[in-house]
Amino acid sequence: MVLWTDWGLICMTTPDQLGREYQADSDFVMSYMLEGGSISGRLVRLGATVDDIVSKHDLPLTVGLLLSEYLVSAAAMASTLKFDGILTFQTKSNGPVSMMVADVTTDGALRAMVSLDRERLATLGERPSAQALLGKGYLAITVDQGPDMDRYQGVVDIVGTHFIDTLQHYFKQSDQQDIVFKIATDYQNGTFRAGALTAQRVAFEGGVAIAEEEALENWRRSVILMGSATSEEILDPDLQPAVLLYRLFHEDGVQVVPPKPLKAQCRCSAGRVANVLASLSDEERQHCLNEDKQIVSLCEFCRSSYIFELDEQGQPQLVS
Numbered sequence: 001m002v003l004w005t006d007w008g009l010i011c012m013t014t015p016d017q018l019g020r021e022y023q024a025d026s027d028f029v030m031s032y033m034l035e036g037g038s039i040s041g042r043l044v045r046l047g048a049t050v051d052d053i054v055s056k057h058d059l060p061l062t063v064g065l066l067l068s069e070y071l072v073s074a075a076a077m078a079s080t081l082k083f084d085g086i087l088t089f090q091t092k093s094n095g096p097v098s099m100m101v102a103d104v105t106t107d108g109a110l111r112a113m114v115s116l117d118r119e120r121l122a123t124l125g126e127r128p129s130a131q132a133l134l135g136k137g138y139l140a141i142t143v144d145q146g147p148d149m150d151r152y153q154g155v156v157d158i159v160g161t162h163f164i165d166t167l168q169h170y171f172k173q174s175d176q177q178d179i180v181f182k183i184a185t186d187y188q189n190g191t192f193r194a195g196a197l198t199a200q201r202v203a204f205e206g207g208v209a210i211a212e213e214e215a216l217e218n219w220r221r222s223v224i225l226m227g228s229a230t231s232e233e234i235l236d237p238d239l240q241p242a243v244l245l246y247r248l249f250h251e252d253g254v255q256v257v258p259p260k261p262l263k264a265q266c267r268c269s270a271g272r273v274a275n276v277l278a279s280l281s282d283e284e285r286q287h288c289l290n291e292d293k294q295i296v297s298l299c300e301f302c303r304s305s306y307i308f309e310l311d312e313q314g315q316p317q318l319v320s
């Protein structure tokens with residue numbers, strides 16, 4: 001029986017069948033639903049996506065793992081919201097990692113940047129916590145849906161020893177108590193991986209009304225079952241997501257949605273840089289020239305560089 005056709009939900013039958021029908025690549029988000037729709041959640045895995053993004057920034061391991069946690073948290077959160085645009089996480093703080101930005105588009109494109117003081121990081125010892133890396137500061141969560149729509153922004157203090165503690169603090173502060181995230185990150189064989197499993201109580205219209213006490217009991221059980229997923233299971237690229245969800249929740253009538261791919265993709269382009277340069281005055285453009293009479297623009301997100309020279313009329317021309 002398909003309960004929520006808008007989602008394209010399919011009832012779980014057998015794990016073998018699911019593994020075949022819902023084949024996911026290494027980078028995806030899969031939505032699931034339990035208890036006839038009163039609980040929903042996501043399973044997110046980032047393989048090449050997180051490795052590509054983190055590797056571009058040439059980060060020490062601890063910072064690479066923090067950024068992996070940050071990225072997969074942003075991807076998981078974006079997948080729980082209804083919006084058409086860009087969700088951005090931005091931290092500003094007084095630790096060696098003084099700023100981190102990660103954004104996710106509704107099309108599943110991710111990118112990130114980090115401001116890191118490597119000298120200060122070296123004073124922290126072997127495995128500093130996220131708290132030591134970030135220091136005191138805040139996380140801003142922004143949802144931008146274009147110029148015609150109101151922009152949403154929520155801000156929360158950085159707390160706890162892991163980044164996810166700050167995100168849970170945000171949910172608590174914004175009165176969204178009934179959402180839990182479990183995050184796993186890993187670095188093996190020179191490759192970063194990250195995964196997230198979430199569960200959330202949802203207002204469900206059209207279902208069979210059940211007593212609040214029973215609903216609460218269902219929710220508690222689901223959180224315990226979700227918590228029983230190991231980091232290895234969340235991350236394992238050989239364990240099909242539908243099979244894992246069936247393994248965890250088959251007694252709760254789990255239903256899944258076909259996986260949606262995620263990818264590393266920046267939104268920078270030579271054209272955008274050219275537009276910015278064109279908007280400057282002649283004097284400002286001259287001021288941007290380096291010793292080689294070139295204007296070099298480096299994207300802080302994907303590390304692509306765009307090199308311009310000024311033509312005889314003083315207009316920027318892309319040379320590489």
Ligand SMILES: [Zn+2]
Nearest residue numbers: 266268299302
């Ligand atoms: Zn870029």
